[in-house]
Amino acid sequence: MLLENDRNKNTVYERSVTWWNPAKTKDWREKGVDLVIDKREGYYLYDIDGKKLMDLHLNGGTYNLGHRNPEIIHTLEEGLAHFDIGNHHFPSIVRAKLAEEFSKVTPDGLRYTIYASGGGEAIDIALKCARHATQRKKIISIRYGYHGHTGLAVALGNERYSKLFLSEGHPEEFVHVPFNDIHAMEQALVKGDTACVIIETIPATYGFPMPEEGYLKQVKSLCEQYGTLYIADEVQTGLLRTGKMWAIENYGINPDILVTAKGLSGGIYPIAATVVSEKAGQWLSEDGFAHISTFGGSELGCLVALKVLEICQRPEINDNAHFVANYLREGLETIQHQYPDFFVGIRQLGLVMGLVFNHPEGARYVMSSLYENGVWAIYSMLDPRVLQFKPGLLCDKSFCDELLTRMESGIQQARSSIKAIKSFI
Numbered sequence: 001m002l003l004e005n006d007r008n009k010n011t012v013y014e015r016s017v018t019w020w021n022p023a024k025t026k027d028w029r030e031k032g033v034d035l036v037i038d039k040r041e042g043y044y045l046y047d048i049d050g051k052k053l054m055d056l057h058l059n060g061g062t063y064n065l066g067h068r069n070p071e072i073i074h075t076l077e078e079g080l081a082h083f084d085i086g087n088h089h090f091p092s093i094v095r096a097k098l099a100e101e102f103s104k105v106t107p108d109g110l111r112y113t114i115y116a117s118g119g120g121e122a123i124d125i126a127l128k129c130a131r132h133a134t135q136r137k138k139i140i141s142i143r144y145g146y147h148g149h150t151g152l153a154v155a156l157g158n159e160r161y162s163k164l165f166l167s168e169g170h171p172e173e174f175v176h177v178p179f180n181d182i183h184a185m186e187q188a189l190v191k192g193d194t195a196c197v198i199i200e201t202i203p204a205t206y207g208f209p210m211p212e213e214g215y216l217k218q219v220k221s222l223c224e225q226y227g228t229l230y231i232a233d234e235v236q237t238g239l240l241r242t243g244k245m246w247a248i249e250n251y252g253i254n255p256d257i258l259v260t261a262k263g264l265s266g267g268i269y270p271i272a273a274t275v276v277s278e279k280a281g282q283w284l285s286e287d288g289f290a291h292i293s294t295f296g297g298s299e300l301g302c303l304v305a306l307k308v309l310e311i312c313q314r315p316e317i318n319d320n321a322h323f324v325a326n327y328l329r330e331g332l333e334t335i336q337h338q339y340p341d342f343f344v345g346i347r348q349l350g351l352v353m354g355l356v357f358n359h360p361e362g363a364r365y366v367m368s369s370l371y372e373n374g375v376w377a378i379y380s381m382l383d384p385r386v387l388q389f390k391p392g393l394l395c396d397k398s399f400c401d402e403l404l405t406r407m408e409s410g411i412q413q414a415r416s417s418i419k420a421i422k423s424f425i
Contacts, residue, residue: 040067053374053375056389093116101306122155179211180215204236220423242352243325243349
């Protein structure tokens with residue numbers, strides 16, 4: 001077996017602290033999550049010591065179709081007989097085919113596809129497109145939003161991720177407004193100097209708060225009024241996770257730019273895409289060499305992405321996603337009724353769910369107790385009251401039943417732990 005002599009947890013931790021990421025490695029252990037992922041299959045992970053976990057994190061939706069999906073692996077293996085990464089400077093059979101497919105499956109008005117190797121890079125591309133198209137620099141994002149960690153993207157989010165690197169961005173160029181506050185949005189737009197508004201359709205790292213009725217449509221209307229482009233960040237919410245191919249479709253909006261990543265890779269080969277309107281992509285006709293990404297749109301990645309899009313368009317996959325969303329909702333509501341003083345809310349659109357707990361650190365406790373009970377689900381980094389609960393598209397009923405049993409045990413255990421230390425609210 002690959003690296004058989006390196007399969008000792010203490011050795012992995014020592015090397016990680018010494019050579020990889022000291023703080024992150026220590027932090028997880030302090031939270032009681034001593035996970036070193038070894039075998040992975042479907043929606044299950046196995047720790048290097050053999051502990052089996054149901055994966056409800058999915059690495060932000062990367063494993064939307066499960067770990068090591070056989071169809072995705074077969075597609076990659078077939079592709080390796082002919083393709084490699086390719087040369088980003090030249091037309092490509094699969095790159096052109098995938099771009100054409102994106103024009104068919106994305107909202108009306110989007111035309112060109114620009115490739116990246118990850119979500120942050122794809123967001124940077126979106127912002128550059130908006131700045132060129134409008135000849136403006138100002139960008140509006142949501143306070144506590146999250147759009148990645150690359151050069152421009154990191155300045156869009158919470159200062160937790162930008163301040164350390166002196167990368168907050170100039171406050172007149174990077175403006176943050178509260179989510180669901182249309183008045184604040186208009187005040188930021190009214191000068192007519194904004195290149196774009198960028199919003200995660202449902203902000204993930206903020207705990208999946210849901211857009212209020214009419215909010216996103218009003219934002220899009222304001223963008224049109226003030227000559228500003230609307231960017232839909234669908235890195236975590238796209239690819240059927242909300243019951244539609246793109247979450248923005250639930251709100252009847254055609255964005256000027258749409259960004260997808262994570263699940264587009266099938267969990268097997270990194271790829272991301274920024275799909276833009278003709279206006280936002282005008283620079284492609286002026287100077288196609290203006291943006292370059294060596295690994296963006298690798299030909300092997302394009303093959304994988306084509307298979308991902310094909311799977312996500314199958315009627316039976318759509319039906320299953322709706323079944324899982326409804327079935328788990330019913331089960332979670334039953335658990336909520338058992339512990340109404342602690343488990344106080346379910347935020348949901350399809351398979352995108354945030355479970356809200358009545359304690360400022362409630363989801364951290366739940367994460368730890370679920371880990372003990374064989375479930376891996378992560379708390380929301382910018383709102384630790386909320387647990388990110390993200391089942392995959394292909395889950396079956398038996399998986400859901402097992403999951404709900406473990407959820408009930410984990411939530412009960414976390415509630416008891418909090419009560420025991422007298423910090424229950």
